[in-house]
Amino acid sequence: MGIKSFCLKKSLWLFHFGGASCNNCDIEILACLTPRYDVERFGMLLVGSPRHADVILVNGSINKKDRERLLEVYDQAARPCLVVAIGACGCTGGIFAEGHTFAGPVDRIIPVDAYIPGCPPKPEALLAGMVKLINAKFG
């Protein structure tokens, strides 16, 4: 493993994109930053700008308005940039999959590197998903 992928693996900065979410996944993502789960010990930080992001976390059902914004955010992010779809809505559309404003799921709009299903996924599931993503991408 080269120094480049080692440094990337050790400092993944997260950007959180919430679509038309019921806010449960958002709260579970924020729970990963709390003392109990503390993702900062793996070097992960929540950043405010997609220019600094290494991972875009997408949760919530993506409707027609969100679609443009998600594409915009994905275009703004500096490459290399991974995308993680979180929750039933992010992965498949969940109960909104047949709604008339639904434009997702996420992998129909942008390429997705990891899926973390659940409604909502527990913080342990989010951490396990991130570990699997890191192992798959960086060995």
Place this chain on the structure above:
Amino acid sequence: MALHLFYFFVFPGLLFAAVAGGFLSWFDRKITAWVQFRRGPVLLQPFYDVMKLLLVKETIVPASGSVATFLSAPVLGMSGAAISAVLVILPAFGITSGFRGDIIVIFYLLTIPSLSYIIGALASSNPLAAVGASREIKLLIGFELTLLLIFAAVILKSQMSISLYSIIAFQQESGALIGSIPGVLLFIALVFCIQAKLGLVPFDIAEAETELSEGAFIEFSGPPYAMIKVTKYMMLLVMPVLAGALLLGGLSFSGLSALWSVLKILGVVLLLTLIRNTNPRVKVGQAMRFFFLWMNALVIVAIVLIYFGL
């Protein structure tokens, strides 16, 4: 010439200040984590961050706006921080050869990183960055006068010597300035000035993550953002060393007193970290009022006390 280049690029300058500042940044983040009952990042985390930004991430330049200014602002900031690191750390280590600059030159050089953030933000043509830059300008107007008054008080106290060498020598003869009542007042004001200079929490108005999403730095990515990070690490070293040299009786790195000097720097950084973890962010008006009224009044009281020989 070769010695000057060595001073600028390797020993007290770029490389040393960046590495030592990186460790101080880890210390800051680890203490923050402990305050919040977390584990915190690993020791080399600041270096992983910078290496990732430098080697892996792509550089995005703004479509509208001045690209040359946008890309040269971080270089300007980093070189300003490096030269101020040289001018502050050389006297602190007691090395008398090489660059000579008095306290007024140091004051101007310390402004360069803040100015470079403003220039870079305004060149990026991002509205949030523009708001961040205007807040940074207002904050700069607020605390610079206080910082200048603190320097003036230190000069007055150390018998009108404006060289950092002679200020340290004066303190080694007659005790650290913080041992007197005006010294304590000056130290309080200086800590808040450092807080504003480094953009730490009560005064992180310019990069306010929650409302401006990193404000002045929003458009930077890849190597330019790595340079901004390195600038911040260097400033996190330079300002505590300056506080140590001005008020805490100077630093010396011979024998056992090296440990004491390191403890002084760590103590100042610990104080900054605890302040940043126990305070909410203030508004621009509140910050300016705080510096213009209260901190200036504090320093002027200290100057009057020094004038009457306390």
